[in-house]
Amino acid sequence: MAEVKYEAASRIYPGTEIAAVNELNLDIADGELLVLVGPSGSGKSTALRMLAGLEFVDKGSIYINGKDVTLSPPQDRDIAMVFQNYALYPQMSVASNMAFALKQQGIPKAERMERVKEAAKILDLEPYLDRKPKNLSGGQRQRVAMGRAIVREPQVFLMDEPLSNLDAKLRVQTRTELVDLQARLGVTTVYVTHDQVEAMTMGHRVAVLDHGVLQQVDTPRRLYSAPANLFVAGFIGSPAMNLIEVDRTGDELHFGSAAVPLPDDVRADLRASSSKRFVIGIRPEHLGQDQNGTACGVTVVEELGSDAFIHASMPHEGDEVTVVVRLDGETEIVRGDQLSIGIDGPVHIFDAESGARLGTPVT
Amino acid sequence: MASTSTLSRDEQVKALQKKEARRRRIPLLPALLFTIVVTQTPFAFSLYFGFLKWRGNTPAPREWIGFKNYTDAFQNMFFREAAWVSILMTVSAVLLSVILGTLIALLLDRKFFGQGFVRTLIITPFLVMPVVAGLVWKNQMFSATFGVINWVINIFGFESREWVSEFPLWTIVVVLVWQWTPFMMLIMLAGLQGQSSSVLEAAKVDGASASATFFQITLPHLRPYLELGVLLGSIYLIQVYDHIFTITGGGPGSTNIPFFVNQRSFGAAFAYGSASAYSILVVIAAILIANFGLRVLSGLLEGEEA
Incomplete structure (x- = not known):
């Protein structure tokens, strides 16, 4: 049981100028499942490996349970890690794989086997204890990697894209099992993924990284409803938020033919801002058919059964932009139809240059 | 139809x-x-010749004598001695070169400036012709009067020695190890580089010390490579001839079976029949030694589980 704290931790790879992880500040509570998410090259894995002690911390510090571990080797951190490719010891049986860490601690064999059996029971691995990893399926290997972590009863679990080598169906199933397991064991967990759906469904809180910089850390719901900047707005949510760049017209912003209704705090920020260009962000479900809306031509209809996503071409500043609208699955709209689209819900406004959100975030 | x-x-x-x-x-x-x-023809012919009484230097006709050449071989003191030398030479040269090769491979398996250059330098002994290697070591290194080894030990106050005549077998083993270590190193290096880095990281996170990681994870991983090295090494080293010819000329205690076979046939005795039989025995010995080596190795690495 432990809290984890990154304090302005940076990693600059030798021979590069730009930090792979740049002054990361992050507080992770005891028992929390925190997800690090970002596109490839965002520094999420590096951040995790810094915590594991596999990557040097060039600046700043990292604390586990209040203890400065910045310079400690992985052996002294009492952490367990699940690797993307599982990194099972290929010559050892499943049982030996799981017992390996305990063996290094000098725990007697009887107790080792006891604890391995316990973990195997949790993970339904009992029939496979004598097998070698190469004789297991992908899902079983993943569970062995989990088992290897669980047996240790470490202070922190580190997981580096542990589900990305599983097929889509198994991934979704394992995802929920993992969340349940983490909740039952109550061990602080840092989980890295590039998949925003995984991040949103699993994380108690989600930290979004881009280019080594922490963009926002918040609960999944708040990331969705109040993205701190343009990057988070575009990264979280599927299909992505509609982001449309506009010029300001005095203190007004126009979406299609209509002025965007702005809350007071946003309007105040807009008035105070010296920028000319802004980005209007609207979730697909916050657009809808509207008598007074803008006329758009439907280009693609994606039917998912429960929902339908309508891609429509909207005239905008003398050009065309594509907007995505979520309608219910019963819709009979087809390609080529004309729709009148208007805003039907909250709007997010960002400064086009800095990417910062305008207005105080709603709770 | x-x-x-x-x-x-x-x-x-x-x-x-x-x-x-x-x-x-x-x-x-x-x-x-x-x-x-x-x-297969050469092998079939030696097999056939091995059953003949056939001396190249007498006009006596060849004569079928069955297994007599083989039974004689084991009663021949010189053959038994050569067999023992073969075993000693092969086993010690293979083991030493595998161990040294593994150690050097471990050093070369990390990134450092000039890695490629050092690797090339280390490989060179393997590229030297056996006869040249033998001559260089005999005249430059082991020589009692001009040798580098004596020069070095003189500096530390030790007496010069007649290396080749005092230790005929072991001087040959030294040269063989010098030539074969690079080969073993290459095989082991290939093995080490085939090891997934995340497995090593997992071991680190699991709290394994460097030696535990090596003995419990890296060495088992290297097993097939060690086996290959031992197998190829045994097959080649049991046939060594050039080194013996140049360094000791088969001097006391350094005649192995191939050298002995040559002495018995073309060398002087023209005993083609028995020489053929001996060469068949070498083949059998090579198979046995390689098998034995692999068994021992497997046994060593099988050991610990859980």
């Missing part, structure tokens, strides 16, 4: 498949024959 129609469909398919298989194999036949002729 009334006759074919009486066959069932399955039989027809089978017949077709057979025909097709034959049609495909026929073009391979010349290559197969060639391979058999080239690889």
